[in-house]
Each structure stands twice: as C-alpha cells, then as structure tokens.
Amino acid sequence: MTNAIVVVDHVTKRFAGHVAVQGLSLQVSRGGLFGLLGPNGAGKTTTIRMLLGIFTPDEGQVSLFGGQGTGRALSQRIGYLPEERGLYPKMRVLDQLAFLGEAKGLSRWDARKRARSWLQRLGIDDWAGRKVSELSKGMQQKVQFAGALQHEPELIILDEPFSGLDPVNSQVMRDIVVEVARAGRTVLFSTHIMEHAEKMCDRIVIISGGRKLVDGTLAEVKREGGKSHVALTFSRNGAAARPILADRSIVASVDDAGASAEVELASDVEAERLLKALVDAQVGLSRFEVVEPSLQSIFIAKVGADARTPTARAEVA
Amino acid sequence: MNKVLAVIRREFIERVRTRAFLIGTLLVPALAGIFGYLPQALAKRQSATQGIVLLDAASGSAGADADSALAGLTFGSGTDVHPRFSVTRLPASGRLAALRDSVVATIGLKDGPESAPEGVIILTDSAIASGQLTYLGSNVTSFRDMNLLDSTLEPIIREARLRSLSADSAVIRAAGVHFRVDATKVTEGKVTGQSGEASFWLAYVVNLLMYMTLLLYGVQVMTAVIEEKSNRVVEVLVSSLSPFQLLLGKVIGVGAVGLVQLAIWGGTGFYLTTALGPRSTPMNEVGGAAPPAFTMPAVSADLIIVVLVSFLLGFFLYSSLYAAIGAMCNSQQEAQQANTPVTMVIALGMISMFALINEPSGTMARVLTFIPLFTPIVLPVRYAIAPLSVAEVSLAALTMVLAILAVVWIAARIYRVGILSYGKKPTLRELARWVRTT
Numbered sequence: 001m002t003n004a005i006v007v008v009d010h011v012t013k014r015f016a017g018h019v020a021v022q023g024l025s026l027q028v029s030r031g032g033l034f035g036l037l038g039p040n041g042a043g044k045t046t047t048i049r050m051l052l053g054i055f056t057p058d059e060g061q062v063s064l065f066g067g068q069g070t071g072r073a074l075s076q077r078i079g080y081l082p083e084e085r086g087l088y089p090k091m092r093v094l095d096q097l098a099f100l101g102e103a104k105g106l107s108r109w110d111a112r113k114r115a116r117s118w119l120q121r122l123g124i125d126d127w128a129g130r131k132v133s134e135l136s137k138g139m140q141q142k143v144q145f146a147g148a149l150q151h152e153p154e155l156i157i158l159d160e161p162f163s164g165l166d167p168v169n170s171q172v173m174r175d176i177v178v179e180v181a182r183a184g185r186t187v188l189f190s191t192h193i194m195e196h197a198e199k200m201c202d203r204i205v206i207i208s209g210g211r212k213l214v215d216g217t218l219a220e221v222k223r224e225g226g227k228s229h230v231a232l233t234f235s236r237n238g239a240a241a242r243p244i245l246a247d248r249s250i251v252a253s254v255d256d257a258g259a260s261a262e263v264e265l266a267s268d269v270e271a272e273r274l275l276k277a278l279v280d281a282q283v284g285l286s287r288f289e290v291v292e293p294s295l296q297s298i299f300i301a302k303v304g305a306d307a308r309t310p311t312a313r314a315e316v317a
Numbered sequence: 318m319n320k321v322l323a324v325i326r327r328e329f330i331e332r333v334r335t336r337a338f339l340i341g342t343l344l345v346p347a348l349a350g351i352f353g354y355l356p357q358a359l360a361k362r363q364s365a366t367q368g369i370v371l372l373d374a375a376s377g378s379a380g381a382d383a384d385s386a387l388a389g390l391t392f393g394s395g396t397d398v399h400p401r402f403s404v405t406r407l408p409a410s411g412r413l414a415a416l417r418d419s420v421v422a423t424i425g426l427k428d429g430p431e432s433a434p435e436g437v438i439i440l441t442d443s444a445i446a447s448g449q450l451t452y453l454g455s456n457v458t459s460f461r462d463m464n465l466l467d468s469t470l471e472p473i474i475r476e477a478r479l480r481s482l483s484a485d486s487a488v489i490r491a492a493g494v495h496f497r498v499d500a501t502k503v504t505e506g507k508v509t510g511q512s513g514e515a516s517f518w519l520a521y522v523v524n525l526l527m528y529m530t531l532l533l534y535g536v537q538v539m540t541a542v543i544e545e546k547s548n549r550v551v552e553v554l555v556s557s558l559s560p561f562q563l564l565l566g567k568v569i570g571v572g573a574v575g576l577v578q579l580a581i582w583g584g585t586g587f588y589l590t591t592a593l594g595p596r597s598t599p600m601n602e603v604g605g606a607a608p609p610a611f612t613m614p615a616v617s618a619d620l621i622i623v624v625l626v627s628f629l630l631g632f633f634l635y636s637s638l639y640a641a642i643g644a645m646c647n648s649q650q651e652a653q654q655a656n657t658p659v660t661m662v663i664a665l666g667m668i669s670m671f672a673l674i675n676e677p678s679g680t681m682a683r684v685l686t687f688i689p690l691f692t693p694i695v696l697p698v699r700y701a702i703a704p705l706s707v708a709e710v711s712l713a714a715l716t717m718v719l720a721i722l723a724v725v726w727i728a729a730r731i732y733r734v735g736i737l738s739y740g741k742k743p744t745l746r747e748l749a750r751w752v753r754t755t
Contacts, residue, residue, distance in 0.1 A: 054556055075556060084549040086548040108323070
C-alpha cells in the first residue's frame with residue numbers, strides 16, 4: 001500500500017501491570033472510512049492516542065502521512081474527537097470552538113470565522129454566545145464534532161463517535177462523517193457497535209487484548225468469515241430451537257438475539273440439516289436464509305472467548 | 318508558540334471576565350483603606366467631654382497646675398471645639414480615703430447621673446515624690462486617654478517634685494526638656510521621613526500580599542488543571558499541544574491575571590502614598606499632646622518592582638508545583654489534602670517575617686533569601702524593611718530561576734502523565750516513575 005496515511009508498525013504499549021497494545025501493525029490508506037473495532041479494553045483508545053502522539057509507543061513505530069513527526073507536530077492536519085468528550089463548561093460556545101481551532105494552529109480570525117460557519121452548518125448558531133454548560137448533551141457533542149472538523153484536516157480520528165447520541169443526532173453525525181470521507185479525506189473511527197462499522201467502513205481491523213485479530217476490507221473479512229452462515233427469525237416455539245443451536249455437531253457458533261439468531265454452521269454441515277432439525281423440533285420460522293456473515297457474528301466468533309473473560313486491567317481511559 | 322499564546326489568552330480572558338476577579342480587584346484596596354484609616358479615625362473621634370475628679374492631697378500648687386493643664390485640653394477643630402475634660406478639684410488633705418471611696422462609688426454606674434465622673438486622679442505628696450500617680454477610672458483601656466493623662470501630668474509632677482526640693486527655676490526648666498529618639502528610616506543614604514513603625518507596617522503588608530497572591534494564584538492553577546482533567550477537555554488539547562505548552566500557557570495566563578491585579582493594588586498604594594504625600598509626624602511638638610499621627614509608609618518604585626518580580630518568580634515556582642499536584646488528583650477534595658505541604662511552606666515563609674523584622678540583614682535573613690521556596694516572600698519583605706544591594710537581589714533572583722527550571726522540568730513530567738491518568742492517586746514511587754518515563 002503506497003498511499004498509506006497511517007502506518008502502525010509492530011507497536012507495543014505497556015502500562016503499569018498490563019500490556020495495552022501488543023505488536024500491533026496496521027495501515028490506513030488515503031481516503032475512505034477505516035474502522036478500528038474491538039471490545040471494551042481492547043486497546044483502541046491507546047492505539048488512537050499513540051497515533052496522535054499523546055502516548056509514545058514502547059516499541060515499534062507510528063508514521064503519519066508517509067513521513068516522520070509525531071501526531072502532535074502534525075496536529076493541524078488531524079482532527080480528533082476523543083471518547084471522553086469535554087468542553088470548558090463556563091466558556092461561550094463560539095469562544096470555545098475558536099480556541100480549539102487556535103490550538104490546532106489556525107489564526108484567531110480564521111478560527112472564529114470557521115467556528116461560526118460550523119455552528120451554522122450544525123444548526124446551533126443561535127447558541128454561539130451561550131455558555132457551553134447551558135447546552136444539551138447532544139448540542140455539546142455537535143460543538144465538539146465541529147471542533148474536530150473545522151480546521152479541515154486530512155485525517156480525522158474519531159474515538160467512539162456515535163456513543164451516547166440519540167438516533168437523530170447519531171444520523172446527523174454519520175451523514176457528516178460519510179460526507180467528509182466522500183470528499184476524499186480519511187476517517188478512522190473506533191467503535192464497538194458493529195452495525196455502524198458494517199454500514200460505513202471500507203476497511204476494518206478488529207483488535208482484542210491489544211492484538212490484531214482481523215484486518216481487511218469489509219468484503220474480504222466477510223468472505224473469510226465463511227459462507228456457511230444462516231440467518232434465522234423465529235415465528236413461534238423459539239425455545240425448542242435452543243438445544244439445536246447449542247449442538248456443536250451442527251452449529252459452530254451462534255449470535256442469538258432472542259427472536260432472531262445468526263448461526264455459523266459447523267464444518268461440512270449443510271444448511272438443510274439445520275433446517276430439518278428445526279422443522280423436526282416444530283420450531284416456527286419466518287426466515288431461514290443462507291447469508292454472508294454479519295460483522296457482528298464475525299466479531300463475536302473472533303473475539304468471543306477473549307471478550308467474555310476480560311483480564312483485570314487498570315483503567316486508562 | 319501561537320498555540321501557547323492561545324492558551325494564555327484563553328486563561329487570561331476567561332478569568333478577567335469573572336465577577337470574582339472584579340470584586341477581588343476592587344475589594345482589596347477598599348479593605349486596606351478601611352483597615353488602615355478606620356481605627357485611627359475612630360480612635361481620634363471623641364463625642365463628649367469627660368468628667369474627671371482630681372483629689373488634691375498634695376502640698377503646693379501641683380493640684381492647681383494639674384487642674385488648669387487638664388482643663389486646657391480640647392478636642393474638635395474650627396468652631397466646633399470642646400474641652401476634653403471637665404475637672405472637679407477637691408482638696409482632700411486628711412480625708413483622702415473617704416473621699417476616694419465615695420467618688421469611686423459613682424464611677425461607671427450603668428444608670429448613674431449624666432454628670433458622673435469618668436475617673437479620679439489621686440494626687441498626693443508621695444505620688445509626686447515617687448512618680449507613681451494613681452488613677453481610678455472606667456476608661457483605663459483607652460490608650461489615647463491614658464497617653465493624654467500621662468503626657469499632660471508628667472511635666473507638672475516633675476516640676477512639683479523639683480520645687481519641693483527647692484530647685485532653682487532655671488534648673489526646673491532645664492529638667493523639663495523632653496527626651497525622645499526620633500527614629501527615621503534612611504534609604505540608600507537618603508532620609509525618607511518614614512518612621513520605624515511605618516517601615517514595619519510596609520513590610521507586614523508586603524508579606525501578607527505575597528503570601529495571599531502566591532497561595533491564591535497557585536491554587537487557581539491547581540484548580541484549573543483539575544477542572545480540565547475532570548471535564549476531559551485536556552485530551553483534545555494534548556492532541557494539539559504538548560503538555561508542556563499547555564502547562565506553560567496556563568501558568569503564564571493565570572500569572573498575568575495575578576500580575577495585573579497586583580499592579581492595580583500596588584499602583585493604588587503608590588498613588589495613595591506619593592500623590593497624597595507621606596504625612597510626616599510633627600516631631601518637635603514638645604509635650605506630645607497627642608500620640609504621633611501614623612505616617613503612611615512610602616512605597617518606592619523599586620520596591621514595587623521587587624514585589625512584582627518576586628511574585629512572578631514565586632508564582633512560577635509554586636504554580637508548577639500546584640499544577641503537578643492538580644494533575645495527580647481526580648477531585649478538588651483530593652487536591653486540598655495533597656497540596657497541604659506546599660501551602661505549609663508558603664505559610665512558613667510568611668511566618669519567618671517575624672524573625673526577620675528584628676534583624677533584616679542577619680544570617681538567618683540572608684540564608685532564607687537564598688532558599689528558593691522562601692525567596693519570593695523573604696526577599697520583598699527584607700527589601701521593604703531595608704533595601705538590599707542590586708547584587709544580592711540579582712543573586713536571589715538567579716537562584717530562583719535555576720530552581721524554577723528544575724521544578725518546572727519535574728512538574729511538567731508529572732503533569733504530562735497525570736492529566737491522562739484517572740483513578741487512584743499515585744504513590745511516591747509511581748510519581749518517580751512518571752518523572753523518569755520518556
């Protein structure tokens with residue numbers, strides 16, 4: 001990959017008592033949406049902080065824009081939305097945004113101009129003179145979003161950008177992210193909500209316990225996930241299906257959502273065998289479809305055991 | 318550098334805009350004025366003529382002299398002049414004890430008659446001989462009244478004593494020449510007209526000012542750090558600025574606010590003392606009818622500079638310590654505990670003034686001047702008492718600068734790790750590791 005905008009090369013980061021990221025390598029090519037997926041405590045935030053130069057890796061190298069220099073030195077070309085959102089509560093909205101712009105190296109005048117136009121774009125320009133503490137949580141999120149994007153960075157790094165948003169605001173943010181990516185800029189975002197990743201990302205990396213488990217384009221990842229996936233929706237008597245889904249001679253893994261489930265068939269098992277077993281058990285089915293595996297089920301299958309037994313970790317968030 | 322400027326500007330503007338800043342800036346000079354002038358104004362004020370009984374059991378004219386001297390005292394000015402005392406002289410030879418008891422019985426009664434006396438002077442030959450005059454009164458706690466009685470009666474008693482020894486009138490006059498030491502401060506070979514007492518007050522005020530501002534603004538830096546940390550603003554910021562830039566901007570910003578406030582306070586003091594002029598004590602007023610008026614101490618321009626420089630250096634030193642403490646803690650409550658050692662050191666600096674005041678150029682004073690944690694308070698206090706040589710001031714400033722570099726280096730490293738660490742407060746060993754890590 002010659003036009004990699006982010007190259008992480010065998011990076012390890014240790015904190016007192018545990019290894020947060022271990023020998024992680026990944027590349028993000030210019031343009032498009034890149035998803036960094038993983039369960040809580042997988043090392044996503046630590047990885048992102050290393051990209052930004054907030055943390056220095058203990059081993060390995062991070063290089064941005066194909067060159068040298070830390071994320072902080074290049075921060076004018078990077079937009080960042082941290083997982084833990086924060087603004088100065090007593091500062092006025094416009095001043096706050098302008099300050100964030102200035103911290104990115106914009107001139108004072110330019111920063112104020114851009115801040116104003118972003119507030120307009122997000123529909124909260126009436127609140128420009130208000131104190132941040134008077135804003136609703138959703139509006140504060142928007143302000144922070146504007147703070148990450150207003151200096152028109154080439155690389156946008158968003159840590160759990162859609163967590164804590166209501167569906168409407170979440171959609172507004174997603175539209176903006178997609179629009180920004182379509183304009184040729186690169187968006188890297190972390191999430192543990194697979195639906196978002198599945199809908200938006202061109203390329204994903206799944207990490208768990210600080211190690212990379214999956215890396216590739218969405219299509220590649222799904223292809224590798226195998227063809228023997230079946231999506232089920234129960235119309236009645238779903239309880240009778242449970243012993244069959246737990247039968248490891250038929251089903252390798254299951255993502256059971258109650259009224260519906262996605263199963264990965266055990267190797268050399270035909271879908272018809274599962275269907276027959278379900279029909280014999282008098283399970284009512286409104287859907288039985290051989291599908292591409294969803295990202296969710298791949299995630300569960302890959303991360304599975306790892307996520308269910310998290311090792312004790314000091315909180316570094 | 319522009320980024321640091323942005324941080325400085327933010328800190329400065331957001332602080333100066335607050336109501337607390339406005340109130341603090343106006344309130345301190347107002348309070349200083351009130352505390353400086355009010356007690357004197359109140360002490361000078363007298364509302365009524367006080368009745369005094371003079372029991373005269375002395376031979377000769379001493380009783381009559383005392384009577385006329387006391388009756389001659391007045392208060393008020395212009396057309397509104399009233400006698401200070403209305404004196405009732407009772408010849409008391411032979412019946413002194415009985416008279417004394419009956420007069421004393423009328424003093425200080427809650428529901429006594431208007432004309433009840435304030436006190437009684439018992440004038441006897443033995444009092445004249447020994448110089449121990451008895452006064453029984455309800456107003457003995459009033460320094461002003463007692464000083465007045467003292468200074469009015471002392472020459473009369475002395476004269477009577479000399480006369481009883483048949484002294485020549487020329488001798489009596491010669492013996493009446495009043496003695497006092499006129500202590501006046503000399504600064505750099507120039508007589509300032511400032512009394513010793515005034516120098517003390519100046520040093521005291523400088524001491525308090527340095528203590529207050531170092532503590533106030535140091536703690537403000539700490540609070541700001543914790544706020545940023547608990548708001549989680551800090552993470553966005555450290556993705557754009559280095560923690561050192563952030564710390565630098567914050568310290569300079571808060572320091573600038575402190576400097577502006579100090580300059581306003583200092584300027585007010587300078588104006589009050591120079592423009593209104595140091596009011597000099599009338600020195601050769603024989604007899605000293607009134608206690609000497611308080612002279613406003615002169616605030617010289619170079620003292621203001623020393624104060625400002627000391628504040629600036631002290632602030633850099635202490636605020637970086639406070640910032641490191643703030644970075645270590647998760648809440649204000651936690652920080653309140655953690656900052657006690659630093660606050661104690663500042664308090665110690667303030668308390669040391671009382672050791673310095675007697676010997677401002679002694680060994681202890683010199684040593685304290687060069688201990689960087691104490692320099693910012695000791696240096697300006699010593700300077701207020703007696704100016705120091707340029708060499709000594711520069712050397713003290715230089716040691717401060719070196720100490721600041723060391724402290725800032727360590728504090729910045731603690732700050733850098735601390736601002737992104739939540740949870741348990743670090744142990745000393747963990748702190749050491751924070752400092753060591755790259």
